[in-house]
Amino acid sequence: MAHLAMATGFILILIGFYGALTNRNILRMIVAFTVADSGVNLVLVAVGYMRGRTAPILDNTVPAAEAAARIIDPVPQALVLTAIVIGVGVTALMLAYSYKLYEKKRTLDITKHTELKW
Amino acid sequence: MIRKFAALLILAGIAALFMELLFTYQPDPELNTTARYYADRTAADIGAANIVTAIVVTYRGLDTLGEVTVLFLAAAIVGLVLAQGRRKTAKERAVTPAGELLATGSLFLAPLIMLLGVYVFVNGHLTPGGGFQGGAIIASGMLLMLLADPLKHFSHRLIAMVEALSGMIYVAIGLLGIALAGGFLDSHILPNGELGALFSAGAIPLIYALIGLKVGAEFSAILADLSGTEEL
Numbered sequence: 643m644a645h646l647a648m649a650t651g652f653i654l655i656l657i658g659f660y661g662a663l664t665n666r667n668i669l670r671m672i673v674a675f676t677v678a679d680s681g682v683n684l685v686l687v688a689v690g691y692m693r694g695r696t697a698p699i700l701d702n703t704v705p706a707a708e709a710a711a712r713i714i715d716p717v718p719q720a721l722v723l724t725a726i727v728i729g730v731g732v733t734a735l736m737l738a739y740s741y742k743l744y745e746k747k748r749t750l751d752i753t754k755h756t757e758l759k760w
Numbered sequence: 761m762i763r764k765f766a767a768l769l770i771l772a773g774i775a776a777l778f779m780e781l782l783f784t785y786q787p788d789p790e791l792n793t794t795a796r797y798y799a800d801r802t803a804a805d806i807g808a809a810n811i812v813t814a815i816v817v818t819y820r821g822l823d824t825l826g827e828v829t830v831l832f833l834a835a836a837i838v839g840l841v842l843a844q845g846r847r848k849t850a851k852e853r854a855v856t857p858a859g860e861l862l863a864t865g866s867l868f869l870a871p872l873i874m875l876l877g878v879y880v881f882v883n884g885h886l887t888p889g890g891g892f893q894g895g896a897i898i899a900s901g902m903l904l905m906l907l908a909d910p911l912k913h914f915s916h917r918l919i920a921m922v923e924a925l926s927g928m929i930y931v932a933i934g935l936l937g938i939a940l941a942g943g944f945l946d947s948h949i950l951p952n953g954e955l956g957a958l959f960s961a962g963a964i965p966l967i968y969a970l971i972g973l974k975v976g977a978e979f980s981a982i983l984a985d986l987s988g989t990e991e992l
Contacts, residue, residue: 644785644787645782645785648782648785649782652775652778652781652782655774655778656771656774656775656778659770659771659774660767660768660771663763663767663770663771664763664764664767691787692787692788692789692791693787697888698799698810698811698812699809699810699811699812699886699887699888700802700803700809700810700811700955700956701809701956706802706803706804706955709799709800709802709803709811710791710796710799710800713791713799713811715788715791715792715795716795716798716799716811716812716815717794717795717798717815719812720812720815720816720820723812723816723890723892723893724816724823724824724827726892727827727831727892727896727975728827728830728831730896730979731830731831731833731834731835731982732834734834734835734838734982734986735834735837735838737838737986738837738838738841738842738985738986739841741841741842741989742841
Protein backbone atom coordinates (compact mmCIF):
# COMPACT_ATOMS: atom_id res chain seq x y z
CA MET A 643 0.00 0.00 0.00
CA ALA A 644 2.71 2.43 0.98
CA HIS A 645 4.72 1.30 -2.04
CA LEU A 646 1.78 1.82 -4.36
CA ALA A 647 1.13 5.35 -3.05
CA MET A 648 4.82 6.13 -3.20
CA ALA A 649 5.15 4.84 -6.79
CA THR A 650 2.14 6.99 -7.77
CA GLY A 651 3.77 9.99 -6.13
CA PHE A 652 7.07 9.41 -7.97
CA ILE A 653 5.21 9.02 -11.27
CA LEU A 654 3.35 12.28 -10.64
CA ILE A 655 6.67 14.04 -9.93
CA LEU A 656 8.11 12.69 -13.19
CA ILE A 657 5.01 13.73 -15.17
CA GLY A 658 5.25 17.20 -13.63
CA PHE A 659 8.94 17.54 -14.45
CA TYR A 660 8.37 16.32 -18.01
CA GLY A 661 5.60 18.87 -18.46
CA ALA A 662 7.71 21.69 -17.02
CA LEU A 663 10.71 20.81 -19.19
CA THR A 664 8.98 20.27 -22.53
CA ASN A 665 6.11 22.78 -22.52
CA ARG A 666 6.80 26.30 -23.68
CA ASN A 667 3.57 27.85 -22.52
CA ILE A 668 4.08 29.35 -19.06
CA LEU A 669 0.56 28.42 -17.89
CA ARG A 670 1.16 24.78 -18.84
CA MET A 671 4.45 24.87 -16.94
CA ILE A 672 2.63 26.16 -13.85
CA VAL A 673 0.11 23.32 -14.10
CA ALA A 674 3.02 20.87 -14.48
CA PHE A 675 4.63 22.26 -11.33
CA THR A 676 1.43 21.77 -9.33
CA VAL A 677 1.27 18.15 -10.55
CA ALA A 678 4.86 17.60 -9.35
CA ASP A 679 3.91 19.32 -6.07
CA SER A 680 1.05 16.85 -5.52
CA GLY A 681 3.47 14.01 -6.23
CA VAL A 682 5.89 15.24 -3.54
CA ASN A 683 3.04 15.51 -1.02
CA LEU A 684 1.86 12.00 -1.86
CA VAL A 685 5.34 10.55 -1.35
CA LEU A 686 5.69 12.34 2.01
CA VAL A 687 2.33 11.04 3.26
CA ALA A 688 3.18 7.53 2.04
CA VAL A 689 6.38 7.55 4.13
CA GLY A 690 4.28 8.00 7.27
CA TYR A 691 1.91 5.14 6.45
CA MET A 692 2.17 1.98 8.53
CA ARG A 693 0.25 -1.18 7.81
CA GLY A 694 -2.72 -2.00 10.05
CA ARG A 695 -2.67 1.31 11.91
CA THR A 696 -5.16 4.16 12.01
CA ALA A 697 -5.21 7.95 11.77
CA PRO A 698 -3.42 9.89 14.54
CA ILE A 699 -6.62 11.01 16.26
CA LEU A 700 -7.36 9.89 19.82
CA ASP A 701 -10.88 8.70 20.65
CA ASN A 702 -12.60 5.74 22.29
CA THR A 703 -11.14 3.20 19.88
CA VAL A 704 -7.65 4.69 20.11
CA PRO A 705 -7.09 5.50 23.80
CA ALA A 706 -4.13 7.67 24.68
CA ALA A 707 -2.36 4.83 26.49
CA GLU A 708 -2.22 2.63 23.36
CA ALA A 709 -1.69 5.46 20.91
CA ALA A 710 1.95 4.67 20.15
CA ALA A 711 1.02 1.16 18.98
CA ARG A 712 -2.14 2.09 17.09
CA ILE A 713 -1.49 5.23 15.05
CA ILE A 714 0.54 6.05 11.96
CA ASP A 715 3.32 8.63 12.01
CA PRO A 716 1.74 12.09 12.51
CA VAL A 717 4.87 14.09 11.61
CA PRO A 718 4.73 13.67 7.79
CA GLN A 719 1.05 14.64 7.88
CA ALA A 720 1.87 17.87 9.70
CA LEU A 721 4.64 18.51 7.16
CA VAL A 722 2.36 17.92 4.17
CA LEU A 723 -0.32 20.17 5.68
CA THR A 724 2.28 22.95 5.57
CA ALA A 725 3.52 21.99 2.11
CA ILE A 726 0.04 22.07 0.53
CA VAL A 727 -0.71 25.56 1.83
CA ILE A 728 2.65 26.93 0.74
CA GLY A 729 2.10 25.23 -2.63
CA VAL A 730 -1.08 27.25 -3.13
CA GLY A 731 0.80 30.45 -2.30
CA VAL A 732 3.59 29.59 -4.74
CA THR A 733 1.08 28.77 -7.50
CA ALA A 734 -0.70 32.09 -6.97
CA LEU A 735 2.65 33.90 -7.18
CA MET A 736 3.57 32.10 -10.40
CA LEU A 737 0.21 33.03 -11.93
CA ALA A 738 0.63 36.68 -10.95
CA TYR A 739 4.13 36.81 -12.45
CA SER A 740 2.97 35.08 -15.63
CA TYR A 741 0.30 37.78 -15.97
CA LYS A 742 3.03 40.39 -15.69
CA LEU A 743 5.16 38.61 -18.31
CA TYR A 744 2.18 38.44 -20.66
CA GLU A 745 1.46 42.10 -20.13
CA LYS A 746 5.03 42.98 -21.14
CA LYS A 747 5.53 40.75 -24.19
CA ARG A 748 1.93 39.80 -25.11
CA THR A 749 2.94 36.16 -25.22
CA LEU A 750 3.16 33.27 -22.78
CA ASP A 751 5.79 31.45 -24.85
CA ILE A 752 8.80 31.03 -22.58
CA THR A 753 11.23 31.08 -25.53
CA LYS A 754 10.21 34.66 -26.31
CA HIS A 755 11.22 35.83 -22.85
CA THR A 756 14.96 36.04 -23.37
CA GLU A 757 16.08 38.76 -20.93
CA LEU A 758 17.74 36.28 -18.57
CA LYS A 759 19.15 34.09 -21.32
CA TRP A 760 22.87 33.94 -21.97
CA MET B 761 13.85 17.56 -30.71
CA ILE B 762 17.17 17.80 -28.89
CA ARG B 763 15.41 19.68 -26.09
CA LYS B 764 12.89 16.87 -25.67
CA PHE B 765 15.62 14.24 -25.75
CA ALA B 766 17.63 16.08 -23.09
CA ALA B 767 14.51 16.38 -20.95
CA LEU B 768 13.85 12.65 -21.26
CA LEU B 769 17.47 11.92 -20.36
CA ILE B 770 17.24 14.03 -17.19
CA LEU B 771 13.93 12.36 -16.32
CA ALA B 772 15.46 8.91 -16.82
CA GLY B 773 18.18 9.85 -14.32
CA ILE B 774 15.66 11.08 -11.77
CA ALA B 775 13.49 8.01 -12.37
CA ALA B 776 16.49 5.75 -11.66
CA LEU B 777 17.02 7.55 -8.35
CA PHE B 778 13.32 7.17 -7.51
CA MET B 779 13.39 3.43 -8.38
CA GLU B 780 16.31 2.96 -6.01
CA LEU B 781 14.38 4.75 -3.25
CA LEU B 782 11.17 2.86 -3.96
CA PHE B 783 12.62 -0.64 -4.03
CA THR B 784 14.82 -0.22 -0.97
CA TYR B 785 12.06 1.45 1.06
CA GLN B 786 11.05 -0.50 4.14
CA PRO B 787 8.15 0.89 6.20
CA ASP B 788 9.11 1.29 9.86
CA PRO B 789 7.53 -1.42 12.01
CA GLU B 790 7.37 1.01 14.96
CA LEU B 791 6.98 4.78 15.34
CA ASN B 792 10.30 6.60 15.42
CA THR B 793 11.40 8.49 18.53
CA THR B 794 9.86 11.84 17.62
CA ALA B 795 6.52 10.36 16.57
CA ARG B 796 6.44 8.16 19.65
CA TYR B 797 7.00 11.20 21.88
CA TYR B 798 4.07 12.99 20.23
CA ALA B 799 1.84 9.90 20.41
CA ASP B 800 2.60 9.28 24.10
CA ARG B 801 2.57 12.83 25.38
CA THR B 802 -0.07 14.71 23.37
CA ALA B 803 -3.10 13.59 25.41
CA ALA B 804 -1.50 14.46 28.74
CA ASP B 805 0.48 17.55 27.72
CA ILE B 806 -1.71 19.28 25.15
CA GLY B 807 -5.13 17.64 25.53
CA ALA B 808 -5.85 17.67 21.80
CA ALA B 809 -7.49 14.58 20.30
CA ASN B 810 -5.96 15.27 16.89
CA ILE B 811 -2.22 14.73 17.25
CA VAL B 812 -1.43 16.43 13.94
CA THR B 813 -3.11 19.59 15.24
CA ALA B 814 -1.13 19.39 18.48
CA ILE B 815 2.09 19.24 16.43
CA VAL B 816 1.12 22.04 14.07
CA VAL B 817 -0.29 24.49 16.62
CA THR B 818 1.68 23.87 19.81
CA TYR B 819 4.75 21.66 19.43
CA ARG B 820 5.70 23.42 16.19
CA GLY B 821 3.75 26.62 16.77
CA LEU B 822 6.58 28.88 15.67
CA ASP B 823 6.83 27.10 12.31
CA THR B 824 3.11 27.62 11.80
CA LEU B 825 3.48 31.32 12.52
CA GLY B 826 6.23 31.36 9.90
CA GLU B 827 3.99 29.52 7.47
CA VAL B 828 1.17 32.01 7.95
CA THR B 829 3.72 34.76 7.35
CA VAL B 830 4.86 33.15 4.09
CA LEU B 831 1.24 32.93 2.97
CA PHE B 832 0.71 36.58 3.89
CA LEU B 833 3.78 37.53 1.87
CA ALA B 834 2.51 35.55 -1.13
CA ALA B 835 -0.90 37.26 -0.94
CA ALA B 836 0.72 40.68 -0.52
CA ILE B 837 3.06 40.17 -3.49
CA VAL B 838 0.21 38.93 -5.70
CA GLY B 839 -1.71 42.09 -4.76
CA LEU B 840 1.34 44.25 -5.42
CA VAL B 841 2.21 42.67 -8.77
CA LEU B 842 -1.37 42.77 -10.07
CA ALA B 843 -2.24 46.21 -8.67
CA GLN B 844 -0.59 48.07 -11.55
CA GLY B 845 -2.42 45.95 -14.10
CA ARG B 846 -5.86 47.07 -13.00
CA ARG B 847 -6.90 49.99 -15.12
CA LYS B 848 -10.29 49.25 -16.56
CA THR B 849 -13.24 49.59 -14.26
CA ALA B 850 -15.56 46.66 -13.78
CA LYS B 851 -18.18 48.19 -16.08
CA GLU B 852 -15.88 48.20 -19.07
CA ARG B 853 -15.26 44.48 -18.84
CA ALA B 854 -17.56 42.41 -20.96
CA VAL B 855 -18.39 39.23 -19.09
CA THR B 856 -20.51 36.32 -20.23
CA PRO B 857 -23.22 35.88 -17.60
CA ALA B 858 -23.07 32.69 -15.54
CA GLY B 859 -25.69 30.06 -16.23
CA GLU B 860 -28.82 29.92 -14.14
CA LEU B 861 -27.74 26.71 -12.43
CA LEU B 862 -24.47 28.25 -11.24
CA ALA B 863 -26.04 31.57 -10.23
CA THR B 864 -28.86 29.98 -8.23
CA GLY B 865 -26.71 27.15 -6.89
CA SER B 866 -24.07 29.51 -5.59
CA LEU B 867 -26.67 31.53 -3.66
CA PHE B 868 -27.67 28.33 -1.90
CA LEU B 869 -24.24 26.72 -1.55
CA ALA B 870 -21.88 29.60 -0.71
CA PRO B 871 -23.22 30.19 2.85
CA LEU B 872 -23.20 26.45 3.52
CA ILE B 873 -19.61 26.17 2.31
CA MET B 874 -18.60 29.06 4.60
CA LEU B 875 -20.35 27.32 7.49
CA LEU B 876 -18.51 24.08 6.73
CA GLY B 877 -15.22 26.01 6.72
CA VAL B 878 -15.97 27.46 10.15
CA TYR B 879 -16.96 23.99 11.42
CA VAL B 880 -13.72 22.52 10.11
CA PHE B 881 -11.47 25.04 11.82
CA VAL B 882 -13.42 25.17 15.09
CA ASN B 883 -13.15 21.37 15.38
CA GLY B 884 -9.53 21.28 14.23
CA HIS B 885 -8.31 19.79 17.53
CA LEU B 886 -10.89 16.96 17.46
CA THR B 887 -11.39 15.85 13.86
CA PRO B 888 -9.29 15.81 10.70
CA GLY B 889 -9.16 19.46 9.75
CA GLY B 890 -7.99 22.74 11.14
CA GLY B 891 -7.30 26.35 10.36
CA PHE B 892 -5.59 25.87 7.02
CA GLN B 893 -8.17 23.44 5.68
CA GLY B 894 -11.07 25.54 7.01
CA GLY B 895 -9.58 28.70 5.55
CA ALA B 896 -9.20 27.01 2.16
CA ILE B 897 -12.84 25.88 2.31
CA ILE B 898 -13.99 29.43 3.08
CA ALA B 899 -11.96 30.70 0.14
CA SER B 900 -13.55 28.04 -2.10
CA GLY B 901 -16.95 29.50 -1.13
CA MET B 902 -15.62 32.89 -2.24
CA LEU B 903 -14.43 31.30 -5.49
CA LEU B 904 -17.92 29.91 -6.13
CA MET B 905 -19.39 33.39 -5.65
CA LEU B 906 -16.80 34.83 -8.03
CA LEU B 907 -17.59 32.17 -10.63
CA ALA B 908 -21.28 32.97 -10.43
CA ASP B 909 -20.67 36.71 -10.72
CA PRO B 910 -17.17 37.65 -11.95
CA LEU B 911 -17.88 41.33 -11.43
CA LYS B 912 -18.70 40.84 -7.77
CA HIS B 913 -16.66 43.21 -5.69
CA PHE B 914 -15.38 41.99 -2.36
CA SER B 915 -14.47 44.69 0.09
CA HIS B 916 -10.68 44.66 0.15
CA ARG B 917 -10.77 46.73 3.30
CA LEU B 918 -12.89 44.13 5.11
CA ILE B 919 -10.64 41.28 3.96
CA ALA B 920 -7.51 43.17 5.00
CA MET B 921 -9.13 44.02 8.35
CA VAL B 922 -10.04 40.38 9.12
CA GLU B 923 -6.56 39.28 8.13
CA ALA B 924 -4.70 41.93 10.11
CA LEU B 925 -6.82 41.53 13.24
CA SER B 926 -6.63 37.72 13.32
CA GLY B 927 -2.88 37.85 12.69
CA MET B 928 -2.33 40.37 15.47
CA ILE B 929 -4.47 38.46 17.98
CA TYR B 930 -2.60 35.27 17.03
CA VAL B 931 0.74 36.89 17.87
CA ALA B 932 -0.76 38.45 21.03
CA ILE B 933 -1.87 34.98 22.19
CA GLY B 934 1.64 33.77 21.47
CA LEU B 935 3.08 36.55 23.62
CA LEU B 936 0.56 35.78 26.37
CA GLY B 937 2.06 32.30 26.38
CA ILE B 938 5.40 33.80 27.48
CA ALA B 939 3.72 35.66 30.34
CA LEU B 940 1.25 33.02 31.55
CA ALA B 941 2.65 29.67 30.42
CA GLY B 942 5.85 27.98 29.31
CA GLY B 943 6.83 30.09 26.32
CA PHE B 944 5.90 31.69 23.02
CA LEU B 945 2.70 30.18 21.54
CA ASP B 946 2.29 27.78 24.49
CA SER B 947 -1.36 26.68 24.45
CA HIS B 948 -1.57 26.30 28.24
CA ILE B 949 -2.84 29.83 28.86
CA LEU B 950 -6.29 28.19 28.95
CA PRO B 951 -7.05 24.95 30.86
CA ASN B 952 -6.54 21.69 28.98
CA GLY B 953 -10.06 20.48 29.71
CA GLU B 954 -11.41 17.05 28.91
CA LEU B 955 -9.93 15.18 25.95
CA GLY B 956 -12.40 15.24 23.05
CA ALA B 957 -14.54 18.15 24.27
CA LEU B 958 -15.05 21.21 22.04
CA PHE B 959 -13.54 23.55 24.63
CA SER B 960 -10.38 21.63 25.36
CA ALA B 961 -6.70 21.60 24.41
CA GLY B 962 -5.99 25.01 25.93
CA ALA B 963 -5.74 27.82 23.41
CA ILE B 964 -5.61 25.51 20.35
CA PRO B 965 -9.25 26.06 19.19
CA LEU B 966 -8.77 29.80 19.56
CA ILE B 967 -5.46 29.84 17.68
CA TYR B 968 -6.78 27.56 14.93
CA ALA B 969 -9.91 29.69 14.50
CA LEU B 970 -7.68 32.75 14.09
CA ILE B 971 -5.46 30.88 11.61
CA GLY B 972 -8.59 29.80 9.75
CA LEU B 973 -9.84 33.37 9.45
CA LYS B 974 -6.42 34.61 8.41
CA VAL B 975 -5.85 31.90 5.80
CA GLY B 976 -9.41 32.34 4.48
CA ALA B 977 -8.88 36.10 4.19
CA GLU B 978 -5.50 35.65 2.48
CA PHE B 979 -6.79 33.15 -0.09
CA SER B 980 -9.85 35.34 -0.69
CA ALA B 981 -7.58 38.33 -1.25
CA ILE B 982 -5.56 36.33 -3.80
CA LEU B 983 -8.76 35.23 -5.56
CA ALA B 984 -10.19 38.75 -5.58
CA ASP B 985 -6.90 40.14 -6.93
CA LEU B 986 -6.66 37.53 -9.67
CA SER B 987 -10.28 37.94 -10.71
CA GLY B 988 -10.29 41.73 -10.50
CA THR B 989 -7.35 41.96 -12.88
CA GLU B 990 -8.10 43.45 -16.26
CA GLU B 991 -8.19 41.03 -19.15
CA LEU B 992 -5.52 41.76 -21.66
